[in-house]
Amino acid sequence: MEFDLLWLVASFGGGAFGAAIGGQTAFIFTGLAYLVGLGGYLGGMDVSFFMGSVVFGPVFGPHIAFLGGAAAAAYAAKKGVMAGGANGRDIVTPLAGIGRSDVLAVGGVFGMIGYLLNNLLAEVPALSVSDPALHYGSEVIGWTDTVALTIVIVSIAIRFIWGSTGLFSTKDHGLLEVGEGKHWVEHQEGWGITAMHGFVSGLMSAFATIMIVVYFFQATGGDTAIVGYAQLIGWAISAVTLIFLSLGMKTPVTHHMTILASIAALKFAPILVGTSNIAEWSGDVMVVVAVVIGGIVGALGGLLGEALSRMTNANGDTHIDPPAFAIWIGTTVLYVFTAILA
Numbered sequence: 001m002e003f004d005l006l007w008l009v010a011s012f013g014g015g016a017f018g019a020a021i022g023g024q025t026a027f028i029f030t031g032l033a034y035l036v037g038l039g040g041y042l043g044g045m046d047v048s049f050f051m052g053s054v055v056f057g058p059v060f061g062p063h064i065a066f067l068g069g070a071a072a073a074a075y076a077a078k079k080g081v082m083a084g085g086a087n088g089r090d091i092v093t094p095l096a097g098i099g100r101s102d103v104l105a106v107g108g109v110f111g112m113i114g115y116l117l118n119n120l121l122a123e124v125p126a127l128s129v130s131d132p133a134l135h136y137g138s139e140v141i142g143w144t145d146t147v148a149l150t151i152v153i154v155s156i157a158i159r160f161i162w163g164s165t166g167l168f169s170t171k172d173h174g175l176l177e178v179g180e181g182k183h184w185v186e187h188q189e190g191w192g193i194t195a196m197h198g199f200v201s202g203l204m205s206a207f208a209t210i211m212i213v214v215y216f217f218q219a220t221g222g223d224t225a226i227v228g229y230a231q232l233i234g235w236a237i238s239a240v241t242l243i244f245l246s247l248g249m250k251t252p253v254t255h256h257m258t259i260l261a262s263i264a265a266l267k268f269a270p271i272l273v274g275t276s277n278i279a280e281w282s283g284d285v286m287v288v289v290a291v292v293i294g295g296i297v298g299a300l301g302g303l304l305g306e307a308l309s310r311m312t313n314a315n316g317d318t319h320i321d322p323p324a325f326a327i328w329i330g331t332t333v334l335y336v337f338t339a340i341l342a
Contacts, residue, residue: 019071199295206293
């Protein structure tokens with residue numbers, strides 16, 4: 001396991017800061033920072049250090065900052081110090097307002113736990129493909145989104161440490177029922193509307209990803225490293241839109257939809273076209289099909305996120321993140337499917 005003492009110590013700060021400003025706000029900053037990094041890369045800079053240390057490291061890595069905020073909220077609720085008696089699912093309220101060092105310290109400790117667990121999960125052997133020509137010249141693909149899986153594992157543990165409703169929260173409700181006043185995102189919890197959000201945001205994200213990959217590849221004479229960056233463009237945009245949700249506007253939560261849509265488009269495009277040589281994609285109708293598949297996968301991601309919310313989060317008393325849960329499952333399925341087809 002890759003381990004760095006400096007990063008571990010910094011993760012305490014990142015988790016505590018995420019608690020201070022609120023987990024959702026910390027995640028918004030992840031999206032903003034990612035867009036800054038992507039802009040730098042498109043401008044010809046090597047931004048890998050920035051992406052690794054700031055965006056997905058101790059500063060704003062969701063498995064550190066967001067997770068620290070969620071853990072601290074659960075702890076504060078258990079101690080009865082949440083403002084207005086809010087329960088441990090409140091990942092929006094900045095916990096700095098409570099004025100308690102122990103709450104921030106819990107966020108810091110769980111930031112460190114997130115750092116360590118994500119590094120451990122990264123040691124799991126990656127899947128490989130038999131035809132690298134269908135995977136941008138690489139034989140190795142991932143096996144899951146370890147950041148999302150880290151958030152899910154630790155959030156479930158938090159539920160049993162400081163929560164009381166159990167994992168599936170079915171004491172007073174059916175598995176897919178939402179109790180009165182117990183919502184995750186009330187304005188999108190209908191099956192039809194969440195599927196629609198997933199489809200249209202998935203189309204947007206898949207298109208943006210494909211266009212960035214194609215034109216950057218052409219402009220640089222064959223740089224395929226853009227694939228790893230471009231697949232998160234829609235995810236980052238979705239993260240930034242949560243600013244408006246925090247302000248009370250009825251904004252959809254779509255980052256689990258957009259990331260899965262973009263990954264699907266990037267996985268299916270070379271399989272459908274018959275090559276991951278992006279220079280040969282221009283004008284091929286199969287690229288259109290790949291983008292549509294992205295939209296469909298976005299819809300499925302939306303439905304999966306809603307189902308997981310109803311099962312584990314909406315009726316619970318601590319936050320188990322439905323998008324992270326859906327991203328973990330969705331990316332795993334996409335990677336396995338790619339390994340089989342390519």
